[in-house]
């Protein structure tokens with residue numbers, strides 16, 4: 518097996534404390550900005566998966582019996598090790614995903630901060646005593662680590678989505694088998710390397726890549742795994758949740774989104790446009806909480822639509838390694854096709870194309886920032902998650918109209934509104950059916966906030982104290998007076 522890009526290095530499995538670069542089968546990692554093959558990655562065979570399972574079981578025995586302080590020390594040391602190598606990791610991330618280097622740097626830092634926050638938060642946990650009752654010595658509720666976790670993460674935030682699951686699980690004492698995305702393996706490998714360097718006991722984290730369906734099927738069916746965590750498309754999430762359900766195992770599912778943005782006529786329109794361009798360009802729109810459906814009130818509709826299309830359309834696209842690139846490519850030719858098909862469908866059904874609507878004539882998977890106006894409800898993009906640099910801008914008259922369109926998809930993950938009125942802010946926060954609501958901004962993910970959706974956007978929370986609880990199981994202990 519050869520490495521095609523020496524800077525990128527060689528992806529590896531991490532099984533029972535050993536890095537494995539060579540297996541009988543392999544796949545390729547492609548740079549989406551150039552089409553260049555970055556490296557071959559090893560495909561885990563059933564025996565690697567089996568070894569990861571037995572390793573995770575013994576890792577759980579060791580790790581769950583360590584004091585939270587001792588676990589926190591290792592996680593904090595890993596965070597320091599991640600920061601030591603942050604520039605190298607950020608470059609690997611941009612090579613495999615294409616996004617601007619500044620965004621990759623921020624994601625690497627977020628992984629370090631996640632480890633630190635989860636480690637600290639887990640040390641604060643205590644038993645919850647019940648009120649004293651005659652005849653009882655004590656009555657208390659205890660949270661214990663649920664057991665070895667199988668975690669599946671996608672490519673759009675190749676390090677932090679896997680790291681959020683892993684950090685939460687590790688902090689409360691679980692071992693984890695993680696499958697990052699095959700399209701972007703190196704970003705998360707860097708995080709596991711840092712934990713290994715920091716002295717994480719063998720078996721506490723195992724990392725597998727290969728055939729996603731084979732890995733998830735074998736892991737979820739194993740009696741070793743006690744919890745399943747997945748971020749990705751609704752279709753795959755439904756399959757994994759069903760497999761977990763068949764084994765009576767709980768799961769946490771962070772699936773797709775199709776976030777509405779309600780812009781009221783009393784909003785600061787220039788500010789809304791400025792923030793919207795940044796939010797929509799992030800990761801070339803491949804973000805589960807990306808704004809996708811703008812609903813703009815009559816009086817400010819033209820000003821918003823024209824201003825947004827002008828500013829979004831003016832972004833400089835390019836390889837994320839170029840310092841002046843403001844938006845990178847989409848992940849793959851398949852994504853490019855999917856994005857273009859949604860745009861062509863909308864235009865054929867009567868939408869007005871304000872900007873973009875085409876691939877760029879250059880190597881790599883670049884799609885022009887696209888704004889579609891007056892999109893009819895029957896256009897596919899009104900219901901299907903675009904996961905690309907497309908925004909719909911439609912108009913509304915009344916609060917009730919806006920809410921009914923905003924809530925009218927199968928998804929319920931992120932939702933946003935811009936308004937100058939506190940009363941409207943409160944009313945729309947209540948009315949939007951979503952797991953996360955942002956008012957006058959797009960910041961809906963923090964270290965200590967819960968991230969999660971409703972309906973076809975999934976269930977359960979990742980992040981924050983709620984995210985730690987996803988990896989705990991409850992025990993009630995009643996001790997009577999002897």
Ligand code: NAD
Nearest residue numbers: 669670671672698729730733749750753771772773805904
């Ligand atoms: P996908 O669901 O095929 O892949 C998403 C991730 O799931 C990938 O990393 C893949 O390796 C993994 N996966 C696929 N099949 C699996 C299986 N059987 N078992 C375990 N893991 C499996 O989606 P895609 O085509 O790569 O991306 C496009 C769509 O995915 C988008 O439309 C979007 O809805 C969704 N998506 C959502 C998020 C999110 O953050 N919620 C992230 C990535 C993709």
